[in-house]
Amino acid sequence: MTDIQDLEKLEAEFATAIADAMDEATLEAVRVAALGKKGRVSELMKSLGGMSAEERKTAGPALNGLKDRLTDALATRKAALSEAKLEARLAEEKIDVTLPVRESPAEAGRIHPLSQVMDEVVAIFADMGFAVEQGPDIESDHYNFTSLNFPESHPAREMHDTFYFEPRADGSRLLLRTHTSPVQVRTMERGKPPFRFVCPGRTYRSDSDQTHTPQFHQIEGLVIDETTHMGHLKWVLEEFLRAFFEVEGVELRMRPSFFPFTEPSMEVDVRCARLGNEIRIGEGDDWLEILGCGMVHPNVLKSAGLDPEKYQGFAFGMGLDRIAMLKYGIPDLRAFFESDLRWLRHYGFSVLDVPSLAGGLSS
Numbered sequence: 001m002t003d004i005q006d007l008e009k010l011e012a013e014f015a016t017a018i019a020d021a022m023d024e025a026t027l028e029a030v031r032v033a034a035l036g037k038k039g040r041v042s043e044l045m046k047s048l049g050g051m052s053a054e055e056r057k058t059a060g061p062a063l064n065g066l067k068d069r070l071t072d073a074l075a076t077r078k079a080a081l082s083e084a085k086l087e088a089r090l091a092e093e094k095i096d097v098t099l100p101v102r103e104s105p106a107e108a109g110r111i112h113p114l115s116q117v118m119d120e121v122v123a124i125f126a127d128m129g130f131a132v133e134q135g136p137d138i139e140s141d142h143y144n145f146t147s148l149n150f151p152e153s154h155p156a157r158e159m160h161d162t163f164y165f166e167p168r169a170d171g172s173r174l175l176l177r178t179h180t181s182p183v184q185v186r187t188m189e190r191g192k193p194p195f196r197f198v199c200p201g202r203t204y205r206s207d208s209d210q211t212h213t214p215q216f217h218q219i220e221g222l223v224i225d226e227t228t229h230m231g232h233l234k235w236v237l238e239e240f241l242r243a244f245f246e247v248e249g250v251e252l253r254m255r256p257s258f259f260p261f262t263e264p265s266m267e268v269d270v271r272c273a274r275l276g277n278e279i280r281i282g283e284g285d286d287w288l289e290i291l292g293c294g295m296v297h298p299n300v301l302k303s304a305g306l307d308p309e310k311y312q313g314f315a316f317g318m319g320l321d322r323i324a325m326l327k328y329g330i331p332d333l334r335a336f337f338e339s340d341l342r343w344l345r346h347y348g349f350s351v352l353d354v355p356s357l358a359g360g361l362s363s
Helices: 002-018 024-035 041-052 053-092 114-128 181-190 230-245 297-304 318-328 333-337 339-346
Strands: 138-140 172-176 193-204 216-227 254-259 263-274 276-283 286-296 311-317
Touching: 002 041, 002 053, 024 053, 041 053, 114 193, 114 230, 114 297, 114 318, 138 181, 138 333, 181 193, 181 216, 181 297, 181 311, 216 230, 216 318, 230 254, 230 286, 230 311, 230 318, 263 311, 286 297, 297 318, 311 318, 318 333
Parallel strands: none
Antiparallel strands: 138 172, 193 216, 216 311, 254 263, 263 276, 263 286, 286 311
């Protein structure tokens, strides 16, 4: 027969264990020890079958009462633990509504100045009716030099300027293009005049300092038809610089120069004012070299399969990195490629700042 005092002692033992349980896992272990399939109370319940009718009249109610009280105590303790866990989570995850709202990804993200400037330049030339053409970064000597009228002895072919790949079986070598001019020849070869397009992209030269990097960006333009002349070239450059620097007007000065792929060739200066570290385009009494241009050399037209007696045109090119530095006051070219998030947050643009001639390129 089960002793009532033993049941009271057992109940007190489990009541203490339930009260001391500090998490649901510990409480579950107590439940299994008391009421599980092989728990101590469950084992006592199994013993009722071996008792006499008189013993069951006393032991049955006592054991059932013990089981009910332990079940209620377990349920109460579990509810208390769940409530405490929820309160702790709420305290940990609470939000201070007095703080400003965090920026959304669209607000926090920044467009790199080079990407922004490339979009600005393309928007201007697209408004003038120029298409956009692209070509491979890895070029052959033919497209990078020969088709552009570079003599075999030209210093630009030397290793100190050009990144060459290992020679192939036939002795020829591929290279990283040193300008985007090969795109002009490739486009002329696969099309028919008239041509009016720009070709922006990455270029590569073995050079590195405050104003030069081994990889940089250029945009070049080409116009080919039967009537184009230097007056058209000057107008295109004036309109581009006026729109890009967002000034009322610009004054250009063209100086004779030499490029293998143009004849005559010119370096173009733009009137500017220098105020300390600031350069203001379109005003002042100083001059700043801004780009190179010229009339397309007849040999370049021939290499593209065009008749130089029938067609003529002009080409121009400039460094996107350099005009980005001039417009937005960026002092060091190397910072463009350092992946410094602080720099990008300062000089970068909102993802919603899409260049538009109607609303102002940088407004």
